[in-house]
Amino acid sequence: MKIGILALQGSFNEHIELLKKLNIETIQIKLPEQLNEIDALIIPGGESTTILQLLEKYKFDLQEFKNSGKPILGTCAGGIILAELGLIDIEIERNAYGPQLYSFIDKIEINFEKGKDNFKGVFIRAPKIINYGENVEVLGKHNNLKTNTSDPVLVKQDNIMVATFHPELTNDTRTHELFIRLVK
Amino acid sequence: METNTYETKVGLAKMLKGGVIMDVVTADQAKIAETAGAVAVMALERVPADIRADGGVARMSDPKMIKEIQASVTIPVMAKTRIGHFVEAQILEALEIDYVDESEVLTPADENAHVNKHNYKVPFVCGARNLGEALRRINEGASMIRTKGEAGTGNVVEAVRHMKQMSAEILALKDMNDIVLEQKAQEYKVPIELVKQVKELQRLPVVNFAAGGIATPADAALMMQLGCDGVFVGSGIFKSSNPATRAKAIVQATTHFNNPKIVAEVSEGLGEAMEGLEIDQLDVKMAERGN
Numbered sequence: 001m002k003i004g005i006l007a008l009q010g011s012f013n014e015h016i017e018l019l020k021k022l023n024i025e026t027i028q029i030k031l032p033e034q035l036n037e038i039d040a041l042i043i044p045g046g047e048s049t050t051i052l053q054l055l056e057k058y059k060f061d062l063q064e065f066k067n068s069g070k071p072i073l074g075t076c077a078g079g080i081i082l083a084e085l086g087l088i089d090i091e092i093e094r095n096a097y098g099p100q101l102y103s104f105i106d107k108i109e110i111n112f113e114k115g116k117d118n119f120k121g122v123f124i125r126a127p128k129i130i131n132y133g134e135n136v137e138v139l140g141k142h143n144n145l146k147t148n149t150s151d152p153v154l155v156k157q158d159n160i161m162v163a164t165f166h167p168e169l170t171n172d173t174r175t176h177e178l179f180i181r182l183v184k
Numbered sequence: 185m186e187t188n189t190y191e192t193k194v195g196l197a198k199m200l201k202g203g204v205i206m207d208v209v210t211a212d213q214a215k216i217a218e219t220a221g222a223v224a225v226m227a228l229e230r231v232p233a234d235i236r237a238d239g240g241v242a243r244m245s246d247p248k249m250i251k252e253i254q255a256s257v258t259i260p261v262m263a264k265t266r267i268g269h270f271v272e273a274q275i276l277e278a279l280e281i282d283y284v285d286e287s288e289v290l291t292p293a294d295e296n297a298h299v300n301k302h303n304y305k306v307p308f309v310c311g312a313r314n315l316g317e318a319l320r321r322i323n324e325g326a327s328m329i330r331t332k333g334e335a336g337t338g339n340v341v342e343a344v345r346h347m348k349q350m351s352a353e354i355l356a357l358k359d360m361n362d363i364v365l366e367q368k369a370q371e372y373k374v375p376i377e378l379v380k381q382v383k384e385l386q387r388l389p390v391v392n393f394a395a396g397g398i399a400t401p402a403d404a405a406l407m408m409q410l411g412c413d414g415v416f417v418g419s420g421i422f423k424s425s426n427p428a429t430r431a432k433a434i435v436q437a438t439t440h441f442n443n444p445k446i447v448a449e450v451s452e453g454l455g456e457a458m459e460g461l462e463i464d465q466l467d468v469k470m471a472e473r474g475n
Binding site: 007008009010011012013014030045046047049050053054057076077094095098099100101102103104105106122124125144145146166169 | 188199223259261432436438439443
């Protein structure tokens with residue numbers, strides 16, 4: 001198995017370091033023809049406007065990648081990009097928590113094995129999933145004590161997974177393991 | 185819920201990696217920068233080339249102008265405080281700026297001390313010419329470092345010098361035992377733990393960008409190949425003849441820094457780069473401010 005990390009901008013090295021812990025072969029993806037070499041793609045955190053601009057410039061066809069059945073994981077900016085390209089049926093709001101002063105780390109609950117497992121959620125100028133279609137499965141939630149809301153933070157539709165937090169900024173590989181299970 | 189921790193501060197800098205941060209003086213310029221693919225903008229009243237030409241005291245920008253820029257883009261907005269001017273830093277925090285640059289480009293307010301950056305909720309980036317300066321700034325609470333270079337010159341020579349100097353000093357730590365490391369820590373005026381951490385990581389413990397004198401896509405790719413995590417472009421974009429095209433080209437060269445074919449392609453027909461200055465003919469060397 002070979003996982004490609006979109007390396008146009010952002011935290012791609014952090015994803016690569018985490019996958020190394022799982023002894024998974026990775027490759028930095030900078031040009032569209034490289035997509036043929038991989039079994040799954042991760043779009044990292046970063047600035048979505050920058051990454052989108054570079055995706056368009058070099059004519060990446062992620063729709064085709066999705067149609068081939070290969071899974072894609074987007075974290076933070078990566079999730080915004082997957083929503084904007086229409087690859088997952090979610091409505092996502094950029095910088096939903098406000099500027100950097102409102103970035104935070106908090107416990108989130110993810111359905112890994114036993115239902116509600118705790119995970120360290122790192123949210124940096126994070127987006128929020130404000131609406132999602134009926135085919136979207138919520139795998140992780142953040143119970144926000146400040147706003148008294150329970151927000152979806154990890155969702156999946158078919159072979160597309162979106163995290164609004166940054167698992168790549170932790171040493172915990174469980175979110176990545178969950179994603180890798182989608183590889184056929 | 186934890187907010188404004190060192191981890192979230194360093195975290196934002198990590199999200200900027202592989203990107204270009206552009207100096208802008210108006211909301212319109214900020215929009216051009218965002219559209220061109222900037223990962224963040226630096227809001228300031230005058231670009232370094234103009235500060236250099238105008239002379240006089242350069243200070244923090246007008247909050248009104250910073251707010252206009254914040255309202256015009258969705259990417260992070262940074263702004264500069266004078267070295268040691270902890271009240272300008274307080275104002276920038278009150279404005280909810282995303283990153284404060286304690287910058288030698290402005291006239292220093294304190295010749296002996298930098299801002300104690302641990303006291304702030306907002307993260308700070310600081311310039312450094314060598315490992316000692318970088319570690320002192322990190323020890324003061326900076327969560328991102330950039331080379332000083334020589335701002336406003338369109339001359340990359342100082343940024344190259346600073347990056348190579350830092351890399352050589354980091355590499356040299358490899359062969360040092362605890363006794364020599366202790367000496368180094370004393371020389372750098374930082375705790376030995378920080379020096380040991382750098383020895384172990386073989387890089388700075390925070391993101392390290394290039395800044396000062398970057399004017400072309402080739403300059404950006406050069407700094408990336410030297411090991412920088414990303415690039416600041418100050419006067420280089422909006423002092424050139426075609427800012428939008430040049431900005432886009434520098435973004436692409438930063439992403440594809442290891443692909444000379446693409447760097448060649450984007451370097452084509454950009455028009456005039458900013459006018460450059462020789463370092464030994466400068467009246468003011470900004471890089472020497474704040475040690």
